[in-house]
Amino acid sequence: MTNSTQGRRSPLHDRHVALGAKMADFGGWDMPIEYPGGGVVAEHTAVRERVGIFDVSHLGKATVSGPGAADFVNRCLTNDLRRIQPGSAQYTVCCNETGGAVDDLIAYLRSDDEVFLIPNAANTAQVVDLLTAAAPAGVTITNQHDEFAVIAVQGPRSDELLQALDLPTGHDYMSFVEADWRGQRLTVCRTGYTGERGYELVGPWAGATAVWDALVEAMEPMGGLPCGLGARDTLRTEMGYALHGQDLSPEISPVQARVGWAVGWKKDAFWGRDALLAERGNPPRISHGLLVSGRGIPRPHCAVSRDGVPVGEVTSGTFSPTLRQGIALALLAPEVSVGDTVSIDVRGRAVEATVVKPPFIEVKPS
C-alpha cells in the first residue's frame, strides 16, 4: 500500500519510488517505511548481520557559527561540549525551562567557532528559532535543512562498504572526518541509531543520488539492503534508544527518559538546568524496558500495571525481530524495579512482561 502524502521530499525520493517503497509521512516528510523484497524484518536482519543503508535526509541540519559558537551552544544544550574535541560529535538535548525536551540532537564540534547540528525533522525550525533568539552578537544560526542529505550506513559490513567507495573508515566512535568524493565533500561520521557499527554520511543535497547509487551497487554482493524507517524503529527500540515525540518530549524530561548521561551536570548554565537539577534523584516516573513473556506486542500508550495497580504507560513498543518477542519502553512509577513482573493492557488483553534494563539485545563492541 503506497500512501502518497503531501510531505516534503528527500533528494532520494525518486529512488525510493522507483524501488517501490511504501512511503509515509514522517515529521512532515514523505519517507520510505519499507522496501519490497525486504520488509521490516529482513531489513532489520540485514543491518544486524550484514549492512543496510537508510535515507535519513529528513533530519534537520543547522550550523552555529561565529566567535565563541561552541561556548554559546554549550550554554544552551544539555551535554557538555568540553567533553569532546573538534572532530567529534555528541548526543545532546535541547530543553525548555521546565526541563522538558524540545528536541534531542547530535552536535558536531568542528571548531570553537563552528558547531553543526542534526536535530529531528519536525523540531528543526523550533531549535533554530530558540538558538537564534538567544545568540549573542556575532554568532549566527543557519537552517540548512535542504542543503544537506544524510545517508546512514549501518551494520558489521559498513567498513567494507565504505571502503568499496574509497571513503574513510575506522575512525573512533562519534568522530567524523571530511572526504572529497567524486567532486563532492562528504562528512563521514561514526554515528548511528541502530546499535551496530556504522557511519552517517552528510553531503550536498544535489549529490545524494550519486552516493546512494554507488552504495546500492557496492552492497549488493554483501547482501546489503536499502532499509526504511520501519526497520530503523525496530533497531533503535532493541537498543532502548529514545525517540523524540514518544520516549522524550516537552512533557518527558531527559531525567525521566534516562538520558541524564547526556546532561553536563557540572555546567553553570544550560536550558532547563534548575528544573532538571531539582528533578534529578527523585523523578516522578522513569523509563524502563519491558520484555513481553508470551505473545503480544505493546504499542505506545498501552497502560501498565503491577499487582493490579496502574504504574505507567508504554512510550514505544514493537516486535523485536532479533528476540521474536514484544518489547517496549515505558514510563513507570519510581517504586517499580528491574526484575518486577508487570501487566500491559494490549487492546484489552493483559500481556505479562518483565521490567528489564535496555538494551534488549547483546551489545557488540563498537
Added chain:
Amino acid sequence: MSELSYPDDLRYTSDHEWVRGDGDTVRVGITAFAQDALGDVVYVSLPAVGDALAVGDACGEVESTKSVSDIFAPVAGEVTAVNDALDATPELVNSDPYGDGWMFEVRPDDAAVLDDLMDAAAYQASLSS
C-alpha cells in the same frame, strides 16, 4: 515489486478476507492486499475450534511489526479447524496468503451466504476505487 494476485475461485469481503468454499465447510484467510498493507506478520490469534461465529464478529487478530488488525468472521457458523502452523510460522500469511497462510475453517449456517460476497473482479475494483 511482486504483483498482488486475487484468484478467481475465491470470494472476498470488504475487510480484505477471502473465503473458499470446500464441501460443507469454507476456508478463510486474508488477501494479498491485506498482508502487503500489514507488512511482516509476526503473530496471528485465531478463534477456537467449536466457536460459534456471527457475521462480522471480531474473532482473531493479525499483528505485524507495524500494526494490528482484527480478523472478522466473513460468514456465520461453527469453527471446524484452525491453522496451527501460523503459531510458529506466521510469515506464511505473507508468503502464501491463499495457501499455507490460511487461517480457519467454518461450517456455515447457510451455504448460500457465499453468493453475497464479492468475486475477484468486484474485489479488485473495490481496491482501486
